[in-house]
Amino acid sequence: MCSELQQGCYALFIGTSQIPTLRRILRHYEFSIPEEPLRRAEEQARFEKMEKVERSGQFAEPWLNPRNDAAKVRQGKIGGFMNDLTEEGIAYLNDIFSNPDS
Template identity: 30%
Template sequence: MKRLVVSFPKSGRTWLRYGLHLAGHPNVPFTHDGFEYNDGAKPPLDFDPTRRIVDYKNHDRIIYIERDPRDTIVSLFHQITGRFHDFFGYTGDISSFIRDPYFGVHNLIQFQEMWRGLSAKLPVLIASYEDMSADYTAVFKRVTTHLDLPVSDSVLASIGNRTSFSAMKEVEQAQRFDRPWLQPRMGAPKVRRGKVGNYLDELSASDVTYIENTIVLIKSETES
């Protein structure tokens, strides 16, 4: 069976990926679908849904992870200015970041709208960061069922505690995991806060309004 997990950066893929690793399924492919944001050359961003239907038509099961764009863009800002600072040398503040033509929230929301549309045309299950935060075990069970991956009752019984942010942070800080996607880089941790609604602590009211207006604008463009 051909499986794939798709997400925009900072939407919760490490969280799900670690759970799959613990469950004995470390080789499920994960992709940011061309939006890796780890190349200082800033390759063009592609929003072509037709190409993706062709590219992914032979996949049997796809998971698309989504997160509140307000929290996602805040987390992406910290990644670009922290773990990936050597790639881009970005020095702007968060207000400038969310409006940036390359990193900004406009591209994030376009990506989300594109994948919501694709979910009706491809064998996609949408899993949200917020649902994982509310009940990780329930989401994990839905994901593994959709991917047709066996998970033992004992793993399901413990997966919520083993993938808690405190547990993952401890694993990262103690360097007990050998994959680079759960290790510090450039002195910055991978596991940061994991808080739903974290944007309220970091964005100004005008920043939040800008993001919410952008959501409305792109939704209207998508539906027209």
């Protein structure tokens, strides 16, 4: 069963209800942030924006730039990771995400 926080994070990835979802996450951690920074964060987190920034190759940290055709943003599709990871890798990540305190 997903926690409210995990459900909120998932909503961000599928592009729904970003501001309310960000508010839920912030409330979970007892943070209070004004509306304008949340709107800017929402805009910067849009798939098209992240893809454009990544393709520009202008990150200060070289590990953030694409290499070996391995983009960080990928295709922007739910479940797209299944085409890039092994079954063992997926099982490993599922275990980590389902047991965040272990």
